[in-house]
């Protein structure tokens with residue numbers, strides 16, 4: 001259930017006991033006008049690598065982004081990645097998602113619609129997204145298009161995002177991926193700590209708390225998380241502090 005999260009900063013991480021799961025956009029890095037315009041601050045990969053080591057390898061990035069993009073944004077982070085909402089991963093024993101969608105045709109249709117309506121199409125390895133951040137008034141138009149595409153592509157489902165509508169494989173969710181990993185090395189026996197900013201993160205925030213861990217909502221908005229950090233800068237400072245103790 002989504003509730004109003006108190007504006008209470010989480011207590012310090014305990015790297016010897018915690019398993020840390022971090023969303024990317026809006027959590028580790030600030031939201032940008034376009035998906036390819038995010039700024040990754042100097043030193044972020046190094047902090048993540050330090051914390052990954054302190055946590056005995058139990059730190060993973062968990063994103064709706066394509067895994068290859070995550071890797072490209074953070075080339076010096078070599079730890080586990082979960083991309084495309086759980087449909088793909090690196091360094092983890094996850095099955096990935098299967099579907100029978102003609103992605104080339106889907107991507108072409110998204111580009112055609114975006115060009116005709118001054119929107120932005122994002123081709124993803126397991127789906128696609130239509131972004132309306134540059135034209136907020138086009139939200140209903142973008143949603144109608146995404147719903148039309150869903151109806152034509154069984155196996156994909158609608159994933160509302162920040163100023164965007166995505167199509168992702170049904171069943172590929174962040175919390176489903178984490179449920180499959182939680183009892184395996186190096187995460188087993190550790191307290192899950194999940195940080196996220198978006199609706200796609202809510203089930204994972206709830207999952208972490210149900211397992212006796214911490215859910216940390218990043219930024220404004222209602223959430224089921226018990227803890228909150230004000231934005232990516234506060235997240236980075238909180239993570240950095242955990243590497244300095």
Ligand SMILES: O=P(O)(O)OC[C@H]1O[C@H](O[C@H]2O[C@H](CO)[C@@H](O)[C@H](O)[C@H]2O)[C@H](O)[C@@H](O)[C@@H]1O
Pocket residue numbers: 023024025026027030031032033034035036037038062063064065066122129131133161162163164166198200
């Ligand atoms: O799960 P996340 O790591 O939070 O990724 C969610 C989606 O993030 C990206 O879109 C969002 O961020 C963009 C850059 O800040 C922004 O321009 C856009 O409006 C946001 O929706 C990404 O493009 C998607 O593929 C991710 O699923």
